[in-house]
Amino acid sequence: MMATTHALVGLAVAAVVTLVAPEYGVIAAAAGLTGGVFPDLDIYAGHRRTLHFPVYYTAAAAVAGVVAFVLPVPWTVGVAVFLAAAALHAASDALGGGLELEPWEGTSERAVYSHYHRRWVPPRRLVRYDGAPEDLALAALFGTPAALAFGPTVHQVVAVTLAVSAGWVVVRKHVPTVATWVVAQLPEGVHPHLPERFGP
Numbered sequence: 752m753m754a755t756t757h758a759l760v761g762l763a764v765a766a767v768v769t770l771v772a773p774e775y776g777v778i779a780a781a782a783g784l785t786g787g788v789f790p791d792l793d794i795y796a797g798h799r800r801t802l803h804f805p806v807y808y809t810a811a812a813a814v815a816g817v818v819a820f821v822l823p824v825p826w827t828v829g830v831a832v833f834l835a836a837a838a839l840h841a842a843s844d845a846l847g848g849g850l851e852l853e854p855w856e857g858t859s860e861r862a863v864y865s866h867y868h869r870r871w872v873p874p875r876r877l878v879r880y881d882g883a884p885e886d887l888a889l890a891a892l893f894g895t896p897a898a899l900a901f902g903p904t905v906h907q908v909v910a911v912t913l914a915v916s917a918g919w920v921v922v923r924k925h926v927p928t929v930a931t932w933v934v935a936q937l938p939e940g941v942h943p944h945l946p947e948r949f950g951p
């Protein structure tokens with residue numbers, strides 16, 4: 752799934768939190784959006800492994816949730832929402848496509864790495880690949896109602912996020928061709944530093 756979809760799912764978590772604790776709206780929205788994106792910062796170094804912890808994020812989010820419930824202050828609420836959004840991201844990556852340059856081919860059996868199980872979780876492909884039309888539908892489905900829980904700034908963030916997502920959907924299938932061309936232009940010495948799926 753797209754990082755933007757994960758961000759909006761994270762915002763939906765924040766929206767639920769504001770139903771019971773509206774005073775933490777700003778910190779919850781920021782934590783949900785960043786927590787939703789955070790795991791994908793590993794895109795250039797061990798993607799879907801280095802910062803993806805489907806089991807550990809979930810366990811940490813459960814603990815942080817209890818702490819936030821007992822001691823509701825901005826940072827405990829923020830940490831709990833961040834971890835919950837990151838957990839949903841890592842776990843839901845298993846519902847998308849595999850880790851390959853053209854994920855719609857459906858040849859990869861690696862969706863996300865579970866450090867707890869010490870193995871790759873295979874892709875379920877309910878969302879066939881990041882940038883598939885159903886991925887955008889999911890982003891809108893979570894992002895639109897979530898935005899309504901917040902003010903105009905978040906509305907704008909969601910609108911821009913959905914616009915970027917729509918753009919990605921349009922260009923997605925051309926990306927491998929462009930990426931392969933760019934890699935071919937790079938000096939040989941750079942190749943070892945590229946993600947595996949861009950291989951020389």
Ligand SMILES: [Zn+2]
Pocket residue numbers: 790791799803840841844
């Ligand atoms: Zn991911």
